[in-house]
Amino acid sequence: MNKVYMISVFAENKPGRLERVTKVLAEANINILAFSITSTNGFGVIKFMVNKWKEAYDLLREKGFTVSLNEAIGIEMKDQPGGLYEVVKILSSKGINIESASVYVAETRKRAYLIVEVEDTSKAKELLKDENLKFLNPEEIQ
Amino acid sequence: MTGAKRGDILQNSMTYGLFTGAFVMHYGAEKIGILVIPAGPGNTERQINLMRDFGTTMLHITPSYALYVASVIYDKGIDPRRDLKLKRAYLGAEPYSEETRKKIEDMLGIDIYNCYGLTEMNGPGVGFECKYKEGLHIWEDNFLMEVINPETGEPIPDGEIGELVLTTLNREAMPLIRYRTRDLTKIISEPCKCGRTHRRISRILGRSDDMFIVKGVNIFPQQIEQVLMSIKGVAQNYQIVLESYDEMTVKVEIDRELFDGKIERLIRMKDEIVDKIRSATMVKPKVELLEPGTLPISEGKAKRVIDNRTI
Amino acid sequence: MFWNKEIECINEEQLKEIQLQRLKDTVKRAYEKVPYYKRKFDEVGITPDDIKRLDDLRKIPFTSKADLREVYPFGMFASPLREIVEIHMSSGTTGKPVVAGYTMNDIEIWGEVMARCLTMAGATKDDIVQVAYGYGLFTGGFGVHYGARKIGCMIVPASAGNTRRQIEIMRDFGTTILTCTPSYALYMAEVAQEMGIEPTNLKLKAGCFGAEMWTEAMRSEIEKRFGLNAYNIYGLTEIIGPGVAHECVEKNGLHIFEDHFIAEIIDPETGDHLPDGKRGELVLTTITREGMPMLRFRTRDITSLIREKCSCGRTFVRIERIRGRTDDMIKVRGVMLFPYQIEKAILEVQGVEPHYQIVITRPQHLDEIEVMVEMSKETFSDEVKHIEALKKKLERRIEEIVGIRVKVTLVEPKSLPRSEGKAKRIIDKRSLSE
Numbered sequence: 001m002n003k004v005y006m007i008s009v010f011a012e013n014k015p016g017r018l019e020r021v022t023k024v025l026a027e028a029n030i031n032i033l034a035f036s037i038t039s040t041n042g043f044g045v046i047k048f049m050v051n052k053w054k055e056a057y058d059l060l061r062e063k064g065f066t067v068s069l070n071e072a073i074g075i076e077m078k079d080q081p082g083g084l085y086e087v088v089k090i091l092s093s094k095g096i097n098i099e100s101a102s103v104y105v106a107e108t109r110k111r112a113y114l115i116v117e118v119e120d121t122s123k124a125k126e127l128l129k130d131e132n133l134k135f136l137n138p139e140e141i142q
Numbered sequence: 143m144t145g146a147k148r149g150d151i152l153q154n155s156m157t158y159g160l161f162t163g164a165f166v167m168h169y170g171a172e173k174i175g176i177l178v179i180p181a182g183p184g185n186t187e188r189q190i191n192l193m194r195d196f197g198t199t200m201l202h203i204t205p206s207y208a209l210y211v212a213s214v215i216y217d218k219g220i221d222p223r224r225d226l227k228l229k230r231a232y233l234g235a236e237p238y239s240e241e242t243r244k245k246i247e248d249m250l251g252i253d254i255y256n257c258y259g260l261t262e263m264n265g266p267g268v269g270f271e272c273k274y275k276e277g278l279h280i281w282e283d284n285f286l287m288e289v290i291n292p293e294t295g296e297p298i299p300d301g302e303i304g305e306l307v308l309t310t311l312n313r314e315a316m317p318l319i320r321y322r323t324r325d326l327t328k329i330i331s332e333p334c335k336c337g338r339t340h341r342r343i344s345r346i347l348g349r350s351d352d353m354f355i356v357k358g359v360n361i362f363p364q365q366i367e368q369v370l371m372s373i374k375g376v377a378q379n380y381q382i383v384l385e386s387y388d389e390m391t392v393k394v395e396i397d398r399e400l401f402d403g404k405i406e407r408l409i410r411m412k413d414e415i416v417d418k419i420r421s422a423t424m425v426k427p428k429v430e431l432l433e434p435g436t437l438p439i440s441e442g443k444a445k446r447v448i449d450n451r452t453i
Numbered sequence: 454m455f456w457n458k459e460i461e462c463i464n465e466e467q468l469k470e471i472q473l474q475r476l477k478d479t480v481k482r483a484y485e486k487v488p489y490y491k492r493k494f495d496e497v498g499i500t501p502d503d504i505k506r507l508d509d510l511r512k513i514p515f516t517s518k519a520d521l522r523e524v525y526p527f528g529m530f531a532s533p534l535r536e537i538v539e540i541h542m543s544s545g546t547t548g549k550p551v552v553a554g555y556t557m558n559d560i561e562i563w564g565e566v567m568a569r570c571l572t573m574a575g576a577t578k579d580d581i582v583q584v585a586y587g588y589g590l591f592t593g594g595f596g597v598h599y600g601a602r603k604i605g606c607m608i609v610p611a612s613a614g615n616t617r618r619q620i621e622i623m624r625d626f627g628t629t630i631l632t633c634t635p636s637y638a639l640y641m642a643e644v645a646q647e648m649g650i651e652p653t654n655l656k657l658k659a660g661c662f663g664a665e666m667w668t669e670a671m672r673s674e675i676e677k678r679f680g681l682n683a684y685n686i687y688g689l690t691e692i693i694g695p696g697v698a699h700e701c702v703e704k705n706g707l708h709i710f711e712d713h714f715i716a717e718i719i720d721p722e723t724g725d726h727l728p729d730g731k732r733g734e735l736v737l738t739t740i741t742r743e744g745m746p747m748l749r750f751r752t753r754d755i756t757s758l759i760r761e762k763c764s765c766g767r768t769f770v771r772i773e774r775i776r777g778r779t780d781d782m783i784k785v786r787g788v789m790l791f792p793y794q795i796e797k798a799i800l801e802v803q804g805v806e807p808h809y810q811i812v813i814t815r816p817q818h819l820d821e822i823e824v825m826v827e828m829s830k831e832t833f834s835d836e837v838k839h840i841e842a843l844k845k846k847l848e849r850r851i852e853e854i855v856g857i858r859v860k861v862t863l864v865e866p867k868s869l870p871r872s873e874g875k876a877k878r879i880i881d882k883r884s885l886s887e
Binding site: 148149151157158159160164165171172175176177178179180181182185186187188195196417418420421422424 | 525526527534535536537538539540541554557560588589590594595609610611612615616617618853856
């Protein structure tokens, strides 16, 4: 299993913060595939999955953003009622706690993936390997 | 000195505890036979209920809290002149202006007297205003006072502003000789209309060091710095912003290298900062986490305290 | 060790003589100066002259907390306001709290009984007493302060809260006696360990713990954690504050200072007098208070009287540790709390429904209150930051009313269990069983 990455950017809750980050990515022609924002009183963390993660990470760092790169797991969801539930059920039955989640819909719009960050990625992968799950292949999004 | 006597009811809204403000007033009032309500600060609604139900005649309170309480009294539709029995208030523990005094006096229909003191010198009770409200009489039988140039340590003539230096004359447990208060004031040597011969000082005009006061508590930027430096995930740069006398905001840049994308960790870190600063200074701060590079980096001595309050 | 050996070891006959004289004086004072008592006496057709023997005390009607609220604020005072020098109030209740007024002499007595308590815990002039009970309207801080001052201890009036600082002070000042609520003591031990300070390395030798119910198990835990002797202290605002009773070195029941307070045990349902050893509601009468004499005050605390002679030499009767409360009031971190107070806050704030549940836990030896409140349908579909603001608002309002911080959790509409009849509002998960 190759690796999928999420990029996290620290942001104060102020107007224009998201704009600044996305502008950098747009100008470098980097495609945002999945995205989420968690915010609390005063600050938040913006998370992206992009096609060129290494390039995006280096670029954001260079531009002075507070960035971190974390491995994630992409799990395919069936496009039918209960699709998300099936996946989440398996994760919780294995005691895997989701730290962040976002959704990536493949370009063909035929498949959707739940992208999760968990505490211990390699352990989670190990726990999930025998389950009947299809994982997102990083090459698919390059 | 200000007309307080047996039969008066003093509501003491200063913090009881290690902070000396409340205790000394408590002891002093009970000595005269004044009824003391040890209300402590905060819980404004209860403060006002106490004033109304108990017929409080005197308050001991910080100026910033007095302003707040007065505004809440109005919000509740209470007319202090009609519904309350307040006659006077003793304000201290933080600098405030003549305008603030007038404003609170007008709002509550009372007389306000300045008091001055510091923990090292028995707390409040070092100096007090008489009814003419023109400077604070220092009890010269208990304290010897001088005003010096804070830079050179040289004495300064009466009437000029400098740092107040006090010597205790009759204290057993902890005598202090030429204690530098760091408070800026001037000596008023003209005799007072009230007849007291003890000389006066003007209201406190500022500090000769970088200490600042929030909620009546003295805080040094170094205390905050020590806490921040002990916390992993915080960068070197920080700033303390003061907009009012009861709140301080500490702005902290996060450490780019230690950022791991987890918001829970940031929240925990923020809580830790709040907790530790509170424990170091006794004041709960508002903490803002900032992106690295947001705070101005000053050349030479960093300007850590941005005091936007006006006296 | 004794603070006042002559009185603390007085023989029964002499004690009864003193008690009777003081009781007569107090009853007379109450009858003449407090209209409430005169009315109560008239209602049952007695006068102070009917009190001829100690047992005649039982002829006097009870005084309840509700009675005290009725005469708020100063209706129980037997001294003119100009004689009253200090006021305290029962914590936490809204509307009409219970007010206690003290004359200079009452403050002296308070200091005397508290000095006896602290001496029982081993305090001398050489000790450093850290007072981590709250100061202010609450009686805890001041009571200990007055006692420690009488003995001449070095007092550190730390007041409650700011735990890290408390521990730094204990370490830096070499505090030898700690006074606070037992749950707070245990919490301090944990925080000390987090700070890398081993609590047994502190110089603490004893602690006086009270203002909330606690157990023998908690005592052993506190003693083990700090390596100190933990003593149980009892008192209440209506009577004087802390200092009504305290444990001696035997740690087997709390001696009531009978030269100032007379204790009875009654059946809380019928009001009948119960014999020694039998559990029931503690009823207290003050026999020296000037400012606010209290006749047969129903404490609502459940305990029993131990009349057997104590090996410490004190002749004062003992009560066993408090076993419970007679009403639904809950005591959290030493503060009294009633479900209706929480309800009041909820009803005031828009965006929530009056369906709530109060969950009390003691995760790290410190009581925590979580109030679960159902959001209204509108709120539920609103933005997260509005919900967050609503939660904060409720927390603030509840804190204003009850005086302690609670955690509010907003839950989905219709998610709390609905009960038939009386709703189960309080879920007390603290374990107080021995």
